[in-house]
Amino acid sequence: MKKRVAIIGAGPAGLFAAQTLAEAGLCVSVFDQRPSPARKLLMAGLGGLNLTHSEDLETFLGRYRPAHAQLLQSVQDFPPAALQEWSASLGEPTFAGSSGKVFPKSFKTSPLLRTWLKLLGSLRVTLHFGTRWQGFNKTGSLLLQHGTDAVKAHQFDAVLLALGGGSWAKLGSDGTWVPVLQDLRVDVKELRPANCGFEVSFSEHFKERYKGTPLKKIGVSHEGQRVIGDAMLDASGIEGGVIYAICADVRDAITEKGGTQIELDLKPDVSVEKLTSKLERPRGKQSMSNFLRKATGLPAAAIALLREAGPLPKEAGELAAYIKALPLKLTAPRSIDRAISSAGGVSFDAIDQHYMLTSVPGVFVAGEMLDWEAPTGGYLLQGVFATGRSAALGIAAYLQD
Incomplete structure (x- = not known):
């Protein structure tokens, strides 16, 4: 039987990890508390979806802080050119504006997202909405609650947490995962506003x-x-x-x-x-x-x-x-909920080289949940996609052992 992977969070990190894992032949289920996917990505695209930036890679890498070697390596392994190729593969070739910012040709999120979701469907990725993650039980099973239904335990071979940071709570990134991971002795740095007024x-x-x-x-x-x-x-x-x-x-x-x-x-x-x-x-x-x-x-x-x-x-x-x-x-x-993104999150010292939590084997983390930040201009999404990919490859390697 195929190994089963649960991804918590249907933002770009979670969805890109789902694509990577499904293409590797794994059975992937994505769960999100909101009624539809990628809500923050859709919001970001209202003024034009800034996917990445066209500046040279050395300068690009200098935009991240803390400049953790693992994060920078993930971006080097999946650089801006690769993200642009991925967008083009979904029918959205990109262009660089006068500022160097890179956008899909439609300048919007919705056409890209529609094609992406169709691809995930063809890869048999299942999406479950209105479902909140409630942690783990004593045996390590995933605790999920759909709507107001009773919390149920679900067993998976690996879990990826891609719950976002603490900004724009109404879009799903509410930071409620922090105490859950702290109870599991995961080192989580305080969430603070980033890219804010x-x-x-x-x-x-x-x-x-x-x-x-x-x-x-x-x-x-x-x-x-x-x-x-x-x-x-x-x-x-x-x-x-x-x-x-x-x-x-x-x-x-x-x-x-x-x-x-x-x-x-x-x-x-x-x-x-x-x-x-x-x-x-x-x-x-x-x-x-x-x-x-x-x-x-x-x-x-x-x-x-x-x-x-x-x-x-x-x-x-x-x-x-x-x-x-x-x-x-x-x-x-400004308050963190008025910020575009957040700083802080799961310390890179709390994960191994494959993005797995060292204190919770089989559980991986990606995206804005991790302790890094970057200015707007395409750096945020690039980091989210890159860490989502790295975590997915880490899961695939973990399940092959």
Whole structure:
């Protein structure tokens, strides 16, 4: 008889592991507490499904933290080119945008997911929805509860846990697995928000006037790190891709110090000298806001941000420097449920080279459950697919012994 594998979690890590195992000839059942699969993946694709990134692999690998050798090896074994080939095999060839981000041709998740589910069906992978994992019984059997039915024990030859992290609980990643694994003496690092926005003490007038306003192509610096991209102002702070890129360092600095400061370069393509020259022009009867707008091209929200930080310098050179390095104090990260992803999870010290829990033989872990994080831009999904594949290969090797 074929060996039977249970996968808990129908996100990309679980589904890709299911495909890998089924193609290896194993009997695979996937269980998920939500009524349909890949809900977080579908949400991620609303603005365009960013599968991976086209930058060179060495730079790509440098985006992960902690930079655990096992995670990096999994990505090397299943690099961005391989993920793109997989997408193309499902009828979705990819393309790289101007930022280097890689998307399927449809720019959506649903066409890719539909074809993928058909493939899994042809491989005889069974999907069970509305079913919650409740741990293991004393004999090691899997405890599953469908809806409000009684909890039942099920025996499998191996189990893969791919339950996600702790962000977007309504989509299934609720982190309720943490105490279950801790009771089994698995080392689980605290789940924390990643790729999230941060709280800023804006004035009430600023909040009301500029919430939901984008800041296009700004530079952000924090403790020697500098990135350029877009941000978004909201009623209580700032978020967006340029903030997510430095999220981990900012979050950790806030945890350590109770707060931290970033510097905004509101005109990253213009030098201080050129800005100074523009600001030395006669102002005449113009208001300062109009003068700044006409002289520098700054949008209203950026000018308001300058005023939020305090009185504007009167000397042109000082004002130009202010525009290029505007201090902004961040007081706290957003809650984990408002974050795109989470940091923390099962320590790599708690698994073997095949992604099996050393304290629970036959049980493997993949995806965001593991203790790693990466910025948005395709790195998250690449890591999820890569660890799902590695864990599946680990299961196949385990069941052959």
